[in-house]
Amino acid sequence: MRRRSFLAALPAAALAAPAFATSRQENPNRDRPDVRPGDRIDGATFASRSAAWGIHGAAATAHPLATQAAIDMLRAGGSAVDAAIAANAVLGYGEPISCGIGGDCFVMLWDPKARKVVGLNGSGRSPRGLSLETVRKRATPKGMIPSHGAIAVSVPGAVDAWWSLHQRYGKLAWKDLFAPAIAHCEDGAPIIQNTAFYLEASNRIFTRPGSGIEEVENFKKVWTRDGKTPREGEVFRNPELGRTYRQIAQGGGRAFYEGEIAETIERYFKRIGGWMTKADLAAHKSEWVEPRSISYRGVDVWALPPNSQGLVTLQMLNILDEFDVKAMGFQSAAAIHHAVEAKRLAFEDRARFYADPAFYRQPVEWLLSKDYARERARLIRPDAIAPTYYPGKAPSHGDTTYFTTADKDGMMVSIIQSNYRGMGSGLMPDGLGFMFQDRGELFALTDGHPNVYAPGKRPFQTIIPGFATRGGEPMLSFGVMGGDMQPQGQTQVVCNIVDFGLGLQEAGDAPRWHHDGGMEPTGEDLGQPGVLNLETGVPDATKAALAKLGWVMKPAPGGYGGYQAIQRHPGRYAAATEMRKDGVALAY
Template sequence: MRRRTFIAALPGAALIPGAANAQAAAPRAPDGPGQGGAPAADPSLPPRWVAGEDRFLRPDVSAGDRPVGASFASRTAAYGMNGAAGTAHPLATQAGIDILRRGGSAVDAAIAINACLGFLEPTSNGIGGDAYAMIWDPKTRKVVGLAGSGASPRGLSLETVRARARGGALPPLGAISVSVPGTVDAWWTMHQRYGRLPWASLLEPAIALAENGAPVPDMIAYYIRRSMAAFARPGTGIEETANALRTWGMADGKGPRTGQVFRNPDLARTLRAIATGGRDAFYTGEIAATIDRYFRRIGGWLRREDLVAHRSEWVEPHRTGYRGADIHALGANTQGIATLQMLNILETFDMGDAGFQSPRSIHLQAEAKRLAYEDRARFYADPHFAKVPVEWLISKEYARQRAKLIRTDRILTPVYPGQAPSRGDTTYFSCADKDGMMVSMIQSNFRGMGSGLVADGLGFMFQDRGQLFSLRDGHPNIYAPGKRPFQTIIPGFATRDGAPWMSFGVMGGDMQPQGQTQIVVNRVDYGLEIQSAGDAPRWHHEGSSQSMGEDAAGLGPTGLLRLESGVPRATQVALADLGWTIGKPDGGFGRYECVEHRMDGDTRVYAAASEMRADGCALAY
């Protein structure tokens, strides 16, 4: 198939009224340079990047010209025949490749990568959070799923939670938002089934990094410093912040600067104990005892008994077809099936004819999101506590009913969830090995670095995932002791003709199903390869109905449609003319990693991609 070239001026911009005057009415670009809103530089003067600025903005300057591939792509995918990895930090990617070269499985590499990222990228993940994975098992030739999600403390009642609520939702910080960390048990459970190398060897790279230190890259330094400032504000409700500031505050208490070497000897000791004692060191041993003592000291609720009771579970992923590809998603208590719902709705439209980055294409995708997220707010919950009508939600017939509500000449309002039948800031990484095993894994502390709480001497922060419980009577996701909260983190996986195709993910809260859908549409409908599919400009819709404290409130009946600056101006104006409230880019468009499996005759070839929105890289060998 001939390579497609994409340019800013595209047919399809006139498919929605108002596009004709797009250039004349184009919205003004954000002020810059820098985050502080400094005046834009005179284009006639030589630009310079002021020391200490987070950004260097020149709206009149675009990316350089690539002689091959999409004009907006940041780089070429990495290719290899023996293994591949893509992560949000180059040192984590290198660690994964090293494990693969030593004969480790893709699961071994995933564990090593995740352990490294907990030190290298604490703004997104760590052993105080939860983990989910989808694994292509080459022996059984199927996708298997693992849910490593912890439950709420058994000693924390609904009455207490409601007494601590703010604005009808759980607070985002402090002990009230902490649930059992599931990550270490998820690693152990995966390794017991699919590991090749000794358990302790998988944690060696992370231990060495935490002891010796590593320079902090731009994005991660920026978000650590933002987190430290947020934790230090009065009125946060965090029971204590001294441990967090001691761990990440550095000399000035504000966090590491870009390029500054950061070390975490407390985390190194914790990982060494886990390397020696396995998962029991964390859930029943001295680490569990330290956690218990800490939460008793600060007046929190997590106890050793909660940790002892925790177990990950193998789950059967759900699946839907999309124009010849099979897209897989985890159910359990995640938002994974929102991706399937969105794709089912979009399959009823000719997305290829709509045109890449056209107003019609983005309009249809955003409307599919709004419909799916109404169901997300109404039905998604821990299936151990609620009967979730998953098969109905992801059925093609239901998608056809929902698709009929979408109009191309106006925005659907109001938007409601379907009527069920009566029967009823994250890190992502991907890796693959020489035998064809592929791992799509996502791990998170939820919002930012997490709850703000760090147990004495352990060097990791506890997640604030509990904020995603509902407090509404009768809701399937209502808070209960020992219950898993609704989860935003979802790995992605796609197969074709019974063979693995893409192990992929897009990090970032409620952006994840929206981002996954855009990746699939870019690849299937617009023919983009894996690197340009991730580099393409994205949209992010905010303001869908919700019963937990995630989406922003007060955004009006149609919410807020944020568009990256790379979306063609004609498209931006046409969408505004259609009635969408267009928001400025805010960095909330997710971060993508992908490993693609392909065959060159009888030879397996991997392609690995990592986009420019993160500090990461992809490698293959």
């Protein structure tokens, strides 16, 4: 049976009652900004909960079932890598609006034997048969690559990233890592709130007239019934994805790229007039890379190099290191203003210098130097917004899910995996149960740009895992999902912990800001000085002071990312999860 089944696991009596939660739009009692959270007896007044503590291992993901799968693997003697792979497979089933085996994957981890931070780039390349000329012919009126459809699809890197990780760090049998996800696909599980919300939005986007998506029947067959997606609490099955997982579990990670799955993908793209081939899939390999780091007030913060945007976090923190952020005050206008200006400066460099290093040599040493950070920091005025920022002059030489796991041996895995914009391209290969990413949208189409489209090239990537060490010891495995919010959110979390002394859960629960504006790596100009989005929890006095500085502010609900983290303490772990999502942090 290919068609998905709503409510199949519920007894008939349960179906007669309106058992499912209503949306905020349907229930006025759920849309009351004047009503604040209840009071906790201890901890920060704005915190949603306390961190989870344990001595043997920990996991924090955006879905309760994924966290449970990770803990089960750890209890069975698995490594943090085993736990991460099992969790990611479950997330591909339960949180498809953010991730899945049709997307890419980036990883940083603490290797306790080598005693160092290790990086893995699991991003795929553009189809080799798709030319720049063809892409330009399909461009939008603004000269950008469309967000959806086959033109935006690049090779999915997630499964090979899992395989590479397991080959080096796995302890349990590969096939056992997929058992929880396969069971959920076949038996069904209730849809969580955020997934229900974004599935409905995806359905509207993919099925609207003029979407440009070559084929949407496969999406509708798996994810809709009578034109509607499942609501929160409704039981959903995806037996197609379950069968695909079984093939990967039995055949190994390369079964996705070289066997029956790859042949099905090639036939699908031929049928709809796309470009990806079995040869493109077979050519894909993940790449072990050297993470880079900077010191921020005695804490070494790590990031992956381009084609990811990880260095943005390091650049922002380098600039903020020139100021006494602690003295400015937590959630103060001064602290937010300086951080946003640091973001604007770093993002101009992001737009100019970040691209596939196989095609362009980034001036990484210069970008991360303290001298350059000092030079950029001098451009920030405490009493005014800079009208425009530009990238530095380099020397002449040339919707996402984040989750983290840790094990009894001290390994900590920081992993992020995504289909990019929401669910992805809108395209689902026949009978395989997953959607392809639309990362190809992030190429530029301007001649001479480091990130200009080329066949067989990796696009600029927004997804970035985070990691921090102190004194050569692992300290923090963390991430904040959500496009360009990721380095902005990572910076805020680090400042909350290092500058303001917040606990792990409190650092994520604190109100956030998100700035939109400036140049993009695609060549698009979003305008200067841009818009500052603030969560409702930012103090009113801070908002008034920022407005006085001239910031144009909006609330932008839902645009502040999703945080998961594990912090290492001597002999124990603390785990935290995002209050804005539906995840769970557990430790034991």
